[in-house]
Amino acid sequence: VIGVVIGKTDVRSFPDRKNIGTERYTFSFTIRDSPTYFINVQSWGREEYIRSLSESFRVGDCVTIENPLIQSKEAEREEKFNPVTPSCYKLLLSENHSVVKTSSCYDTDTRLLSLLHLPVKDPQDYYSLGDIVANGQSLHGKVLNVLAAVMSVSE
Numbered sequence: 001v002i003g004v005v006i007g008k009t010d011v012r013s014f015p016d017r018k019n020i021g022t023e024r025y026t027f028s029f030t031i032r033d034s035p036t037y038f039i040n041v042q043s044w045g046r047e048e049y050i051r052s053l054s055e056s057f058r059v060g061d062c063v064t065i066e067n068p069l070i071q072s073k074e075a076e077r078e079e080k081f082n083p084v085t086p087s088c089y090k091l092l093l094s095e096n097h098s099v100v101k102t103s104s105c106y107d108t109d110t111r112l113l114s115l116l117h118l119p120v121k122d123p124q125d126y127y128s129l130g131d132i133v134a135n136g137q138s139l140h141g142k143v144l145n146v147l148a149a150v151m152s153v154s155e
Helices: 047-055 110-115 129-134
Strands: 002-008 012-015 023-032 038-045 062-066 069-072 089-093 099-103
Touching (some): 023 047
Antiparallel strands (some): 002 062, 062 099, 069 089
């Protein structure tokens, strides 16, 4: 699978239920290869492997993923922590079988670069900041998708 990385989480650790007293590490990222399709990728493993893999690329890089495991996703649980994707699958990376290679998007396919800036939600599924200000009371307690641009950054 070749795609541009459009999102990435930080490395996290969890107690290993199989080996009490040790921890397993994980991080995930989302890749996109067309305007319509993108998929979440998750990796679990030893700290050295996960940190090294996470540090090997960043959002905006093009990656080639070889030999991922394809799994059905558990939508309710997984989409709490990852972007909602149009696929009912996710890719799982294995330290022993999978390989992630980075390359310049210019070398791979310049069309991938344009995918980096496309929204992952339906354009009709957003609220503008003006809508929120005008209808704040009726929206109280609802989860909303917001489409906004950063105008400035300061202290």
